[in-house]
Amino acid sequence: MISYGDPCRPGFGVVAIVPALDEQIAVGATVAALLRAGVKSVVVVDDGSTDSTGRAAADAGAVVVRREQTGGKGAAIADGLTLARVRTLERIRDRVPSASQSPAQLPARAPAEPSAGPPVGPPAGLPAGLPAGLPAGLPARARDRDPRVQADLGCVVFADADLGDSAEEISKVIAPVAAGLADMAIAGFPAAPGSGFGLAVGLARAGVRCLCGVNLAWPLSGQRALRADKVFTMMDAGARMERGFGFEVGLTVDWLRAGYSLIEVPTLMTHRATGRTIAGFAHRGRQFAAVARALAMRVWGVNSTP
Helix, strand or coil, rough: HHHHCCCCCCCCCEEEEEECCCCCCHHHHHHHHHHHHHCCEEEEEECCCCHHHHHHHHCCCEEEECCCCCCHHHHHHHHHHHHHHHHHHHHHHCCCCCCCHHHHHHCCCCCCCCCCCCCCCCCCCCCCCCEEEECCCCCHEEEEHHHHHHHHEEEEECCCCCCHHHHHHHHHHHHHHHHHCCCCCEECCCCCCCCCCHHHHHHHHHHHHHCCCCCCCCCCCCCCCHHHHHHHHHHHCCCCCCCCCHHHHHHHHHHCCCCCCCEEECCCCCCCCCCHHEEEEHHHHHHHHHHHHHHHHHHHCCCCCC
């Protein structure tokens, strides 16, 4: 296993957010590979799957958040980030007494109950409208701006659920962010034969170039490592998070416009290709439309999340 330092020291924690929809076959291998790559914690957001995605992820060692209805990639990642932030704050509060408490005054935590698989409903006391799996007593608007979270959680990883064993390559993407060389690193993929004509990728490249003046090879890659403090700053500022296939290009434009640095890192990752089939063409058509919409929203200055 690769280690980026003691995860209990400030700035060294690495958490992966994995949105998943009907990925019971691949998600377990993906989670295991991410953990081997040095990720301390993997949060899988089951986006309304109809199969056993959640249980497969939990069995592999992930924390699972279950959405009862499919909300799209952006919504799933937002939920995962919320959970990562809250759990980090819980760990900090367990470790460091507040100014008004001595260690002897800190309340004892109840022992964890044995896991019975992924959550199937919201915990008692969960505010209305939040996904199952998030802890009760969550702050208003599902956020907590305690600056110690940004200091303790150094890096956030986004990864697709269908990477399987190749997800271990994420270590190459984490490394430059952990070393302070960039605020975000994007994983590049080897060219996949028969994967399509690249219209959506071409549109995304042109959009990023026109809006930000930056040339990218892989603007639609979903495998990224990001500085946690930058991510949470964007969330708190109300940055628009596209629900579907436009998530990556929208995030890229917003990131560059915010003045944050970005690099691309070639990897040997692989994932399921849609191919030149009717279903594949339909998939790429939806992807093209979503990319076009995400870019248009940023041309028009629409900032609210759909």
